[in-house]
Amino acid sequence: MTQPPPPPPNQPPQQPGFGPAQQPRPPAPQPGYGYPQQPPQPAQPGYGYPAQPPTGPNPYAQQSGYGYPGYPGGPTAPTMPIPSKPKNNAALFIVIAAVVAIALIVGGGIWYAHSSGGDGKKDDTASSGGGTGGKDTGKDGEGGKGTEKVPANTTSKVLFQVPLPTTKDTTVTAGSWLTDKVYAKSGVGEIVGYDPDSGAKLWTVPLPGPVCYASGRVSADGRTAVVFQPRTPPKGSSAGCSQVAAIDLNAGKRLWTKSIKSGDIAVDFNNVTVAQQTVAVGGTSGGAAFDLSSGTVRWQPKPGDGCYDAGYGGGTKLVAVRRCGSGDTGQLHIQTLDPASGKVISEYTMTSGIDYASVVSTDPLVVAADVNDSAGDGSGFSDVFSIDNRTGKLRTRISTPGSSYAVRCDGIYEVEKCKGVTVGNDRLYLATEEHDGSGDGTRTNEIVAFDLATGEQTGQRADAGNGYTITPLRMDGPNVIAYKNAPYDKGGQIVSIDGGSFKETKLLENPVTVAVKAIETSLSPEYAEVLYSQGHLYMSAVYARTASSSSAGKEYLVAAFGTGG
Template sequence: MTQPPQPPNEPPQGGFGKPQEPPAGGFGAPTEPPPGGFGAPTPPPEQPGYGYPQQPPGQPQYGYPQQGQPPQQPPGQPGYGHSQQPPTQPTGQPQYGYPQQGQPQYGYPQQPGQPYTQPGQPYTQPGQPYVQPGQGGPGTPGGGKKISTQAQIIIAAVVAVVLIVGGGVYFASGDGDKDDQAKTSDSKDTKKDGQDDKSLGGGKEKPPANTKSKVAFQLPQPKVGDITDVSGSWITDKAYIKTGVNQIVAYEPDTGKQLWTIPLPGQVCAASRHATEDNKTAVVFAASKPTAKEKYVQCTEVGAIDLALGKLLWTKSVTGGNAGDDKAAFREVTLSGTTVAVGGTDGGAAFDLGSGANLWKPEIKADGCYDMGYGGGEGLVAARKCGSYDNPTVIVQNLKPSDGSPISEFKLPAGVEYVSVVSTKPLVVAADVGDTAGDGSSISDFFSIDEKTGKLRAKIPVDGDKYAANCGATEVEQCSKLAVGNDRIYVPTEEHEGTGEDYGQTNEIVSFDLATGKATTDRADAGERYAMYPLRMDGSNIIAYKWPPYDKGGQIVSIDGGTFKETVLMENPGEESVREAETSFSLDGAEVRFANGRMYTSETLISEPSTAGDRKEYLVVGFTTN
């Protein structure tokens, strides 16, 4: 029977580096046997359903039924947010974000699979006897006798002495390589740049007097006849702004009342995730609406938006690059300072945010190099592709935003066709080297780069079976479920079986040091039946979203960058109808924004409404604690 994959650097109960508590009565005291004596069979749980994992057949995840293991529940699994009496899966084509037939709801109780074993350490099922490696026991392969009570007492005493002397606990990595001992909570490892872990500065987001949220508003998806891009959403002090069909609309943040609308000649194709302090940003859109004669209109128009006033400040287009004398088409847009940079297969261009003046145009040099796109924010970084289609070379350039001249550059290794910019300061990019990621994330490795010299600081391999960050397949600035700060990159682990009695799924947020590339001892647990994902940095803190189980609402938490202590900022309602709305989105295909006690989840792509079932589909679902 295939064992489920090993979770990364799984620590003992209590967290990384926490000394294990001695058994009651002191070290070496006789261990109380479980009811029925050592080796007595543990009664199975009462036929619970499965957990969430959305994994295709033949590729099991934690908690997913293994080959030869019969399902404990009939077809027709509960959908996102359903109660313990799940409805039958609707017939016909499933809706976007709806669980497929036979694929269960995340956080739903499930039958435990076979136990896993950490490399170099025996697995001990709670309530079952310790089993020596190579010997049999409940739920373990092979035959043999269980270890005696006397031997258990001796081993417990030896382990206790090792813990006391070593001042820490040993743990093994998922690939069996030995890591350094995890530091205890008061070790220097929790301090950064020689500072005490309480002096990192924190962030602006503070818990309100009442963290219980209420629904701010729910916007149904507009009816469209084809796949339509609605990417783009922003939060200001006075509004939540979202792209719609051929328009951009602002909503009162707590009620959803429309404040203003910017009509556009065609559909928005890309929107910057960055905005200036005075709430200006940029978008790319089509020059006209599609017609029966011209169904697909190129995205050639670049525009600057004032999110405070609700105005389209200017619209520009350029020629050149692979487009020749025609208007260049763009699929990405970003913002760095007052520079609007756009990119696509026709090449890259840039404009001044205030005036719309063209700073540079798409061009193809003799070596065939062109800018695919840019990463913005504190810096401006270009992703350039050179060479032939069959043998491309991908280069990352740190640019001067004012004129696009390179400050430094880094050449990605062979086997990279596209690169994603995760952060510009510090400079971190992600790539799928040799198409080895294998999980659809487009990430096999992170590269930490010195933005001044272009030298590689560290390469960070991230096993797709262990980590759950995600980047766009061809887009330069579309990574999600990660954050960069404190000279570390924070990523979630994949969901795996928890330790609670209902055997639900859970995960953690961990980090890697950008200077060394090594995993740190940072670890924030999502908690039983929740899954937690970073949204963004808030000063030195990490803002994370906790995807809810089938019977509760989601949460927004702030994770202290020094201590990794979690503080709840928002708890969403647990009513079934609200849960269904909150979990009707796929986190890999949605935008989640949180600020000032308000959270909004919105779609980036919508399509013709499904005729299967009566499940509601939303453009935006918002929550507020105000």
């Protein structure tokens, strides 16, 4: 994905402007996650490509608590944060931490009027990838008993590494998935399948242009979907994010490629998900739903009501975040849809003044929003809404102030991109903000739980430990799988937290070497995609950069660790 020239060293990425076909831009979000405002930068050309990461020494190299740069998109996407520097991580490493910021072609729109009625179907979609976990089944965050076993030896070793490619221009590499047969990762204009243990290439699926967005959902038969550009454009421009493809991860095949048009113009998409056997794509210019196996259009926007589906949450159910109206009178409608027909099963209307919302979970239905920009940190996360899927009624609303909780949601475009939070046992599990530990100069945080029926804290609390910070990744049945960033003299860990007792069990611990610590810092959950399953930990980058912006040290697209038993 070709890009404008990089900003000066240590400057945050500047956001690309609108293209020639303009529409009213959405309300501007707050400045990014604690990052100070920067001096104006020269205007940047084109649209539909991510902004530049910082160059030179990495301002994020000293890792702190949980900050989420996100995968923001569009002309007013937030800038990236500089997390605070932990006092106990002195003299760490020069690395690059990058985020995806993909802008939107704002051309002629097609509108879809959802009709009422319809029934849902049983889900066969697992949550796997997209940067938040590993294999999972059943409801979001649920699925019966946990499947993760404690290895005989929890000490890991490096299984394999894939070097970070250098490119002529900044290129998105978002998307990583794990099945029983393969670990797959987006590269530069391709998706590659690797042997989960050795890293040997099993297959390569070439794409005509760079990836823009990747679903974090994988069907039970190992299929997922991506949005990508139709060609590789010249440097400093974009070909738009108009192509949707389904990928068979186990077979290493692109099953089909589709696009839709508004008049003669291909519609650009800003998110993609998989729900049951449906691929759904959305954005302000239009959306569509395709059969996962064949690519047949199941339903798509129709003109008429001045609303658009900003995006979708997938998995067990399909949930649309639908915006109607504009400005102060605009409202968001959270709709549970029949994936096959697009018919509305239930609907909850949010109050005016909430411009963006993120789907944290579709079953149970949990939505996050920054109400009246009250989070104060650009996180997109100040309140959580627990909604009944069947009736559309609000079960409870939970206040989750940005000063207390280290959750980061995109919400503006990729409505399924939240980090630092997971849902299971009809509970919401959140990472708290980092704070001083009990030791001299140490930092730490916790995971706490809220009841989704009452909105009250359950009293459960998992302490990261002195010098550690903890981030929930996903559920394993009733248990929370979390990543623990370690102090300089310890290795990062994967732990399982019992959903009842909240007892913590270590599943994996990385070796303490300079090289591994550098990887953990540059590919931590704040900035990268982290998957864990059955003693295997995969950490991967969402960006490939120009050779001129590379650091002096080694950088990796993928780093895999395993316990060996």
